[in-house]
Amino acid sequence: MTTDSAILGVEAMIACPECDLLHRRRALPEGGSACCRRCGARLYTLRRNSLNRSLALTLTGAILFLISFSFPFLAIKAEGLMEETTLLSGVNTLYLQGWPALAALVGFTTVMVPIFQLASLLYVLVPLKLGRRPRFLASVFRLARTLHPWQMLEVFLIGILVAMVKLTKMATIVPGVAVFAFAALILVLAAIGTTLEPQLIWERLEVKH
Amino acid sequence: MTVHLSTAAAAGLIGCSGCHLVCRAPRSGDGGYCPRCGARLHRRKPDSLARTWALTLAALIVYVPANVLPVTLTASLGVSQADTIFSGVVYFMKTGAWFVALVIFTASVVIPLLKLVALTFLLVSVQRRFRGHLLERARLYRITEAVGRWSMVDVFVITILVALVKLGVVAQMEAGPGAVFFGAVVVLTMLAARSFDPRLIWDAAERAHE
Numbered sequence: 295m296t297t298d299s300a301i302l303g304v305e306a307m308i309a310c311p312e313c314d315l316l317h318r319r320r321a322l323p324e325g326g327s328a329c330c331r332r333c334g335a336r337l338y339t340l341r342r343n344s345l346n347r348s349l350a351l352t353l354t355g356a357i358l359f360l361i362s363f364s365f366p367f368l369a370i371k372a373e374g375l376m377e378e379t380t381l382l383s384g385v386n387t388l389y390l391q392g393w394p395a396l397a398a399l400v401g402f403t404t405v406m407v408p409i410f411q412l413a414s415l416l417y418v419l420v421p422l423k424l425g426r427r428p429r430f431l432a433s434v435f436r437l438a439r440t441l442h443p444w445q446m447l448e449v450f451l452i453g454i455l456v457a458m459v460k461l462t463k464m465a466t467i468v469p470g471v472a473v474f475a476f477a478a479l480i481l482v483l484a485a486i487g488t489t490l491e492p493q494l495i496w497e498r499l500e501v502k503h
Numbered sequence: 504m505t506v507h508l509s510t511a512a513a514a515g516l517i518g519c520s521g522c523h524l525v526c527r528a529p530r531s532g533d534g535g536y537c538p539r540c541g542a543r544l545h546r547r548k549p550d551s552l553a554r555t556w557a558l559t560l561a562a563l564i565v566y567v568p569a570n571v572l573p574v575t576l577t578a579s580l581g582v583s584q585a586d587t588i589f590s591g592v593v594y595f596m597k598t599g600a601w602f603v604a605l606v607i608f609t610a611s612v613v614i615p616l617l618k619l620v621a622l623t624f625l626l627v628s629v630q631r632r633f634r635g636h637l638l639e640r641a642r643l644y645r646i647t648e649a650v651g652r653w654s655m656v657d658v659f660v661i662t663i664l665v666a667l668v669k670l671g672v673v674a675q676m677e678a679g680p681g682a683v684f685f686g687a688v689v690v691l692t693m694l695a696a697r698s699f700d701p702r703l704i705w706d707a708a709e710r711a712h713e
């Protein structure tokens with residue numbers, strides 16, 4: 295057998311997650327990334343100071359999230375009347391109007407998953423920074439990675455903009471502090487996505503072969 | 504230069520879906536857990552084709568009421584109005600908000616339909632062991648998986664509208680049954696894309712080489 299596996303230990307290899315082709319891991323320059331030579335899928339990256347930067351971003355994100363929740367979100371003004379809403383008003387209204395499944399879907403993708411993402415990152419990164427290994431690290435981090443596609447804050451932001459355009463003819467929409475915190479949070483979450491190197495977390499787990 | 508073109512499966516290995524550790528496959532070929540992150544090990548996603556077919560067909564069925572039934576019901580000055588996904592797009596076109604009309608049309612109509620067509624094509628291509636356009640099909644899958652979430656825009660627009668337009672300030676607005684079905688389309692197509700295993704595209708081509 296002349297495959298890589300016969301020559302190298304399995305630790306030195308990676309299988310492409312999208313086409314299963316085996317590659318040997320190579321050292322990368324900082325900021326570099328390795329792609330599958332057959333299908334082009336990204337295999338691994340090396341990011342500068344990943345742990346510290348991810349931790350700083352996650353703390354920022356947590357603060358922004360608290361602000362988005364505690365301050366007024368959108369207000370509507372028409373004929374001298376004003377109605378203020380919070381981030382959760384929409385979920386609550388859908389529930390009260392008799393659509394619990396829809397309320398759950400919106401609450402899940404815009405509140406629960408983002409909270410879990412930030413909380414789990416803090417849970418994983420803070421102890422690692424202090425040189426300790428949190429309990430259930432593997433399960434928590436694995437769940438966070440699985441839930442990742444269900445975090446839809448940036449899609450929600452587009453929804454806010456469209457709703458504002460839709461209501462311009464009828465009323466004035468006043469964006470509150472929470473909307474700006476929310477927009478900043480989306481940038482921070484995107485930055486975490488490009489800073490965090492999951493491989494770095496996995497390597498902290500000892501391998502028992 | 505010789506280029507090794509061995510897959511993990513062919514070498515008796517499994518790449519962990521959780522942490523990408525390459526593990527030795529158990530004798531039975533499947534099953535077992537990753538020694539590093541504890542994820543279940545599978546050579547390929549289990550029952551990938553059957554699950555993807557089921558979820559794609561379910562999404563296709565739900566797609567009909569999602570587009571036919573009203574997504575919002577508005578009552579303003581005694582006049583009530585029911586809007587579907589499509590009439591929402593038409594509203595933006597009529598009021599001259601072309602860009603918004605295009606965004607909503609793409610996210611709510613084009614993306615779900617393209618996803619259903621792409622998944623069906625990928626499923627058929629794998630089952631019929633197509634050997635051509637491997638790279639293109641791999642890219643098609645990657646795009647299909649990445650764009651799905653954007654279909655949620657309309658669900659979020661409805662959520663914000665019903666929160667703002669109530670208590671009779673301007674009008675009263677309620678979510679309609681179409682919104683629930685539309686949410687189901689988004690969830691089902693996202694689950695369908697995730698249950699499809701892109702490695703099957705390459706497997707079919709490899710088997711044909713032997």
Ligand SMILES: [Zn+2]
Nearest residue numbers: 310313330333
């Ligand atoms: Zn590949």
Ligand SMILES: [Zn+2]
Nearest residue numbers: 519522537540
């Ligand atoms: Zn693993």
